[in-house]
Amino acid sequence: MAAARRGASSARAGATSMRDLMDLFVKKFETAIARNKREKLRQQNIKEACNKEALRRVNRYIARWLYQAGIPLNPVKLKSFHDMLWAVGSFCPNLPAPRYHALRVLLLNEELEYTKGLLKGHKEQRKKYGCSIISDAWTDKRQRSIINFLVNSPAGTIFLKSIDASDYVKTGVKLFELLNDVVEKIGEQNVVQVVTDNGSNYALAGKLLMEKRLNLFWTPCAAHYLDLMLEDIEKLSFIQKTIKRAISLVSFTYSHSSMLAVLRHFTNDKELNHVKYTLKIMGPLVQVLRLVDGEKKPPIGYIYEAIEKKN
Template sequence: MMRSSLLDKLKGDINDHYKKLSDERKETGCTILCDCWSDGRTKSFIVFSVACPRGTLFLKSVDLSGHVDDAQYLFELLEAVALEVGVENIVQVLTDSAASYVYAGRLLMAKYPSLFWSPTAFNCISKILEDFSKKELVSTVLEEANAISRYIYSQAWTLNMMRKYTGGRELIHPNISKLVSNFLSLRSIMIQEASLKQIFSHSEGLSSIYSRGPDAQAFKSLLYSDRFWKSARETVSVSEPLLKILRVVDGDMPAMGYIYEGMERAKIEIKAYYNGIEDKYVPLCDIIDRRWNMHLHSPLHAAAAFLNPSIFYGLNFKVDSRMKNGFQEAMLKMAADDKVKSEITKEHPVYINAQGALGIDFAIMGRRLNAPEQLRLSCISSRRPVAVDETLKRDSFHAGAYDGIFLLAA
C-alpha cells in the first residue's frame, strides 16, 4: 500500500514538473536538442529533448538504423518533433554536424523561417581540433603522447609510480570524445613533465625490470626528447583557447553569449603565441574561420554576444559588422509584428548607451559577476515585451554542451 502511494506521488510530481516545463516553453521559447548515438556498427539512435530556462525534458528516442545518411528522413523526423513541441515555441534546433543533418536543418529553416538551426558548439570545436590534428606536428605529438599514456597504463607498476609522483593525478580523460581526450591528455602530460621524468630517474625505477626492454626505452626516449616537449608546448598553446570554450559550453551556465567572443579571442591568442608570424598563425586561424562559418556562426550567436553585458561593455570590445548584422537579422526573424519591432527599436539605444538601470553602479558591477540571460529582449512571436533593463537578472538553468539560447519573459 505504501509502495503504491509513493509511486503515485512520484508519478504526480513528474507530471507536475512536465506540465511546468511545457507551459514555460510557451512563454520563453525553447531549444530542441538532438543527441545522436551509435554503436559503430549497425545501430544508431537519436534522442530528442526540449530545453528551456527551468530545465531540460526528455521527449523521445528514435531508432535511426539505416537512415543516418537520409537527409529527407531526418528532415521529416525533425519536422514531426517541431510540430509536436509547437513551431511557435521553438527558438532553435541543435543537431550533429554530419552532412545529412546539415541538409535536414536547412530544409527545416526553409519551411519554418522563424526557427534557427545549427550544430552544437561542442561538435563544431571538436571539428576544429580534428583539423588541427591533421597538421604533421600536431598528429605526431598526439600519437607520441598516446604512446606515453599506453605504456604507463599498460602495467600496474608504471601506473602506480606515475600516480605516486603526480600526486594521484591522471593523464587520460575518459567520458569525452576521443579526439578531445587526446588533446587533454597531451596537456596533462606536459603539466606533469617533471613528475613523469622521475619514474625512471630514482633508484627504485632504475633497478626495476620495467626500466628495461624496447617499450621502456622508447618511453624514456620520448620523456627526454627536447623535440617532443617543444612540440607538446606548441600544440597545447594553440589548442588551449579552444579547450577553454569547450569548458564554457560544457559548464553550468548559459554559454551561447560567450561563444562568438571566445572564437575571436582564440584567434588572437594563437596569433600572439606565434608573435604575429603569418606563416604560423594564419593556417590555424583559417581552420577556425572555415569551421565557424560553415557550421556554427549564426545570427543567434552574434545576437547573444551583442546582448551579453560582460562582453558588450568590455573596455576592449568592438562591435564588428558581422555581429551588428547578426543581431539585426535575429531580431527581424524573431519579431512577429510591428509592435514588437517598435519595442526593439526603442530599447536598442537604451542598451547601447547603458541608460537607466543599466548604467547604475550595481548593474555595472553585475556585468562581470553575473551570467547574462540569453537575449532577454522583446523579440519573439506573441510573447509580451520585456525591458532591456532586465538583462542583468540571472537564470539558473543548465545549458551544458548544447549552449541553448532562450528568450525570457519577465
C-alpha cells in the first residue's frame, strides 16, 4: 500500500510538474505574441508618423514651387496634375527634371500631336451630328475687344481661335466676314448654327451669314438675352429705387452690429419696401440665367422641358 501511495504521489507530482511546464510555455508564448504585437504596433506608428512627415515635406515643396512661380492654385484640380504626381512617384527617387529645351521644343511638339489626336473624335462628331460655332466677345484690361471662337458638338466644346477685333468689332459687315471664315474652316455642311451676342452689329452679321449660308441658323445667346432683360427690369423706377434703398439699408445695417442684432430680433422676415416683389420678378430669370450659363451640362433641352411644364 505504501508503495502504491508513493507511486500515486510521484505520478501526481509528475503531472503537476508537467502542467507547470505547459503553463510556463503557454505564458511565454502568449508573452512573445503580445510583445510581437506591441513591436508591430510601434513600427506601424513610426511608419505612419514618417509617412505623414514625408507627405508634409512633399506638399511643402509642391506649394513652394507654385508660390514662387506665381501659378494659380486651380490647376491642382486638373486630372493631368494628379497624373503627373503619380508618374513622378512611380519612377524612382532620382528622377531627373526635364530640360528647358525639351520643354520648349520636343515635349511641346509631342503634346501638340497628342492634342491633335484628341481632336479627331470631335471632328468625327461634327461630321456625324453637326456642330455649333460660338462667338464669345469680351474686353481685356487694355480695353481691347477680343473675340473667342469655339466649336460645340456632342463630343464637347473646344477652343478654335482668338482674335483682336478692336478695329472692327462694332461693324456688322466685318463681323460677318469673321464668322463666315470660321464656317468655311469648319465646313458649312457640318455647321448647324452660329451663336453670338444680341447686339445690333451681331444681328446684322447673323442676317448676312444666313443669307449666304442657307443651311445654318444664327442664334442669339440666351444668357445675353437674360442679362438684357434683367438690365431693362432694373431700369423700372420703383425697382431701381428699391434696389438703391436695399443697398443703403444693407450697408448701414451690417456696419453696425447692434443695429443688425435689433433688426434680426424684431423683423421676423417682414417685407422691406418692395424687396419681396422685386425678388419675385428677378428670381426666376436669375435661375434660368444660371442654368443657361452653366458648364456642367447642355441646358437648352432642360429649358424647353421647363417651359413645357409651365405651359
